[in-house]
Amino acid sequence: MEARESDLKQEMLVNRTGIMNNPELSAELIEGAKQTVPSSQGDATDLATIKADYLQEAPPIGSPPIMVEVSRDGKNVGQFEGLAVLLDKLGERLAFERQGTRLYEAFMQKCESLNLEDGSGPSSEELRHICQEELEHFNLLQKAITTLGGDATVQTPSADVAGVLTHGVLQIVGDPRTTIPQTLQAMLTAELVDNDGWQMLQDLATELGQDDLEEQCSRALEQEQEHLEKVREWLLSMTLDQASAMDEDDLEEDERNDEAGKEAKQPEKRTTKSPKPKSSRSAKAKKKKKK
């Protein structure tokens, strides 16, 4: 295990994706590309023709769920206009809240494993609280669907689409290489979608005269708004901290280089550390925020 960690530290951490990583090769590449004679005429808009062909033929991604017509307490339930849409959107929120619970669990595990000392990020307690509320929302939606005579285990078309959307968020949160701010960026995406999702559900419940559901959505939305605010706040302050810490590191490095330059001119060495990007915000921004 120790040998594995040591090997990882020795890996050359240099971002090689830009053309300036190897200007000579890049110059040859660009020169070659300029000489290109395309094998067919036209431009990127031609892609639309093929897509249009499939659009004409494509069936829907899936059908609305079948009604059970009996509620969880065994009563017969009536249908009403808009019920199919409501069940589809309830299914979407249900899938999202269930995935959200797993997302926050993974996020919490990551923070706890990294043993964060920085106070600007989320605490385990705060994350646990949000995670618990996501789970409560999932269970609330299960009950709401069965009360309406739906099947809470159905993957509705909107739930399926939401699942595809969330895939990227799951990948980022589950990746041990992503930092807490990078993970927060993914969580922000999820929370923004979730907030709008609950707002829409509340509006839909109002429109369809589902008073109990409207009230439940309103309470859930309030909690989701808090989640969003917290995630925004953590992300901003951690990003600012990161930027100012990098500025300080750069200053220290400059000072060390100056000292070293005075002593002897050494041939330039390639660093094994990841080059730190220059922050667009200075340390002043952080101080200003703290004031």
Place this chain on the structure above:
Amino acid sequence: MGLNLMKEKGVALDEQKFDWRDIVQVPTSKLDSDAFTRVRIILMNGIESEALRFQHACARMNKELQPALARVRRIEQHQQTMINWLLPADLSPLETTIGFEQVAIEVTASVAVHEPDPYLAQVYRFGLLEDFDHMYRFSALMDRVAGCDANNILQSYTDILPGRPTSVEHRAPEDDLRECYDRKKAAPISKLNAGTIMAGEHQTHDYYMTIGPMFADPIARQLYAEIASIEEQHVTQYESIIDPEETWLEKWLMHEAGEIYNYYSCLQYESNPRVKAIWQRFLDYELGHFHYVVDLFKKFERRDPAELIPESLPEPIEYKSHREFVRKTLSEEVDLRARQTKFIHKDEEGADSPSVVYREQMNSNGSPSETVAAGYKWKPGTELAEETPDIKKLQKKVA
């Protein structure tokens, strides 16, 4: 009475044509398709993948067959593409994995039920219980990491329960080899069964090896690494039951007969009309391939194909839930282990047996399959669901 292979000529090779628009059809629906349509698509992709794999190996060893193999193989390539591309983009790699394991359970169960050779039937039941366990582990992964319910894919046809624990499926290579059927004595259905299951398992292995690194979560990456290793063992097992004394042309002919048998089976059960038309079209194409190879067989081997090929196809693979058969097998055979080509009870495995030593080494730094499913019990709507629907009560009320 099944299809008569020698009488039905199918479509001649020259008439088997494609274009890109034809190959890339509108995919099936993840939500609306019957799970067995997906099972058939996944299996037939594996069958065509095996056709390509075999024909490449054959070409590398037989110069004189290369032009004929290249010709047929090009068509198989496009058949495989058309079939595989029927899977929709919203079917995630993990959901597709659940589909692969459903294939491994339901198709292997059907094969085990109909296999006339008792030893080969035992081999299939042995492998079945291992894939059955994979389903349980992947379902736990799906629930706990992705927050999704595997039964949305399985549609209640297949159980989500522990089988022979994946952690004890790791065996020394010599314990994965089995006795082969005798090419001169084996029933045609035994040969067709072996080819079908080997193809399915090989494709499963290759699929896990492709998608495993696409997961960010380390437990998912470990689980795919572990189960891909078992699938490699399964390929070793299933290819060893096929008589290696069969000639290259004999094997090619059996591959083509196997493709016909599988398309024919799909056709008998398919409920999706668009997919059914594809099975019919490719059944006709495969009959064309078969007769093309029959001519080669006669030319090069100067033998009568009738000595290998049954007059009519055996009963088709049954695309249905095999819940009761699988549960019975589970209760009776979960404790079986393998020692070379024999099956033994786990109590007979010595602590110093090659498989136990190997298994202990592989699990010495933890077992991903045990970790991911620690304490796991599937529930409708995932283990996070507070309540489960009372199906019986609902059924009664609806009735």
